[in-house]
Amino acid sequence: MSPGVRKLALIVHLTSSMGWIGAVIAYLALGVTAVTNSDVETVRSAWTAMEVTGWWVIVPLAIAALLTGLVMSLGTQWGLFRHYWVLISLALTIVCTVVLVLHMPTVSAMASMARQADRAELRALGGDLLHPGVGLLVLLAITVLNVYKPSGVTPYGWRKQRQVRQALQRRTFSTISRAPVAMTDVRQPLRLSSALAGVGYFLFHLAEMWFAMMLGMMVFMPVRFAIAALGYTVLLDASSLAFQAWMAAFMSVPMLAWMRIRGCGWRQGAEMSTGMLLPVAGVLMLRSLGLLDMLPWLTNSEHAAMLVGMLAAMLYRREHYTSGYSFLPWPAAAA
Numbered sequence: 124m125s126p127g128v129r130k131l132a133l134i135v136h137l138t139s140s141m142g143w144i145g146a147v148i149a150y151l152a153l154g155v156t157a158v159t160n161s162d163v164e165t166v167r168s169a170w171t172a173m174e175v176t177g178w179w180v181i182v183p184l185a186i187a188a189l190l191t192g193l194v195m196s197l198g199t200q201w202g203l204f205r206h207y208w209v210l211i212s213l214a215l216t217i218v219c220t221v222v223l224v225l226h227m228p229t230v231s232a233m234a235s236m237a238r239q240a241d242r243a244e245l246r247a248l249g250g251d252l253l254h255p256g257v258g259l260l261v262l263l264a265i266t267v268l269n270v271y272k273p274s275g276v277t278p279y280g281w282r283k284q285r286q287v288r289q290a291l292q293r294r295t296f297s298t299i300s301r302a303p304v305a306m307t308d309v310r311q312p313l314r315l316s317s318a319l320a321g322v323g324y325f326l327f328h329l330a331e332m333w334f335a336m337m338l339g340m341m342v343f344m345p346v347r348f349a350i351a352a353l354g355y356t357v358l359l360d361a362s363s364l365a366f367q368a369w370m371a372a373f374m375s376v377p378m379l380a381w382m383r384i385r386g387c388g389w390r391q392g393a394e395m396s397t398g399m400l401l402p403v404a405g406v407l408m409l410r411s412l413g414l415l416d417m418l419p420w421l422t423n424s425e426h427a428a429m430l431v432g433m434l435a436a437m438l439y440r441r442e443h444y445t446s447g448y449s450f451l452p453w454p455a456a457a458a
Contacts, residue, residue: 129198136191140269143184144262150176151255157237158250166245170237173251177227185220192216205280208268211323215265218330219258222337226254253426257333264326273323321445328385328444329437332395333430335381336374343373367407367425371400374429391443398436402428 150173157169192213196203204210230251237248276284347358347369357365378399379392406428437444 129195132191132194132198136188136195139184139187139191140262140266143181143188144259144266146176146180146184147255147259147262150181151252151259154250154252154255156250157248158252163242163245166248167237167240169250170234170248174231174234177223177230182223182227185216185223189216189220202280202283204277205283206272207275207277208271208273208323210277211327212265212268215261215327215330218334219261219265222254222334223258225337225341253430256427257430261326261330264322268323321441325437325441325445329433331381331385332378332433335377339373339375339377340370342377343370346373364407367403371403375399387443391440394440395433395436398432398439399429400432402432 153169153173153176157166157173160166160169193203195201196209196213201209203213233248233251237245240248347366351358357363358369360366375396379396382392382395383389403425406425
């Protein structure tokens with residue numbers, strides 16, 4: 124890649140990445156407005172603005188950031204699969220982009236409902252805070268990885284370094300040819316720096332489990348309507364206990380399956396499921412006590428409670444989730 128093309132790609136990548144973060148912050152502000160404001164027209168306008176911002180700002184910026192990131196990786200010495208920080212950043216960016224594109228039709232449907240809903244229905248609709256909140260944390264983690272570029276070379280990267288070094292040694296027998304080609308010790312792979320490695324592994328594990336849960340929810344939605352068509356219409360009420368139980372089951376099963384694939388034991392799976400479901404049960408109990416008017420943030424707060432519970436379970440077992448449990452030979456981060 125020529126210097127001019129590289130600089131152009133870098134400008135587009137930085138602009139789209141920072142724009143993505145800024146747009147998500149603006150989207151979060153609109154979501155908070157939809158939850159806290161009591162004016163009907165303001166809430167409707169907030170949902171309409173969220174839909175427009177999502178489709179016409181956030182989605183294009185996300186795709187641009189992903190594509191230019193691929194160009195920067197493939198066109199520079201960093202490569203796409205040679206360094207762990209590049210690999211983790213790529214995986215998190217793909218997860219964020221896929222979840223965003225899959226979630227936006229739901230935002231459009233809720234915005235359409237908001238334009239026709241009355242005051243009570245708007246209050247029940249709540250706001251879209253969970254997805255942008257988690258997405259913002261992941262984007263900030265990606266930014267940290269790209270700024271600090273923690274050391275650590277993948278097995279593929281080490282093979283490439285050896286190939287380059289051997290090629291140079293074949294061409295010349297000078298002392299320069301026997302020096303390391305890369306700016307790292309070629310005698311043994313470096314481990315990821317402890318602090319950033321721990322944060323990166325932690326966020327990556329959270330993102331992959333959350334993605335598995337979202338896939339389960341996507342499967343549940345057509346199943347829900349199919350069962351409702353057979354007469355079990357209680358599933359159409361998103362606030363009902365039956366809906367919450369079915370949704371929890373469809374989200375838990377793929378998460379547990381992925382944890383098993385990734386080498387977790389049944390104990391870790393049981394702890395994560397408990398941490399995920401107990402806060403949801405607490406929210407439902409508070410609603411049943413009639414505290415919705417006193418605590419308006421309880422509206423549509425199941426997913427936020429679920430995320431808090433998962434984070435608590437992961438922090439409780441942080442020695443496990445800040446290390447590279449995987450079928451891949453990742454180096455473990457220091458505790």
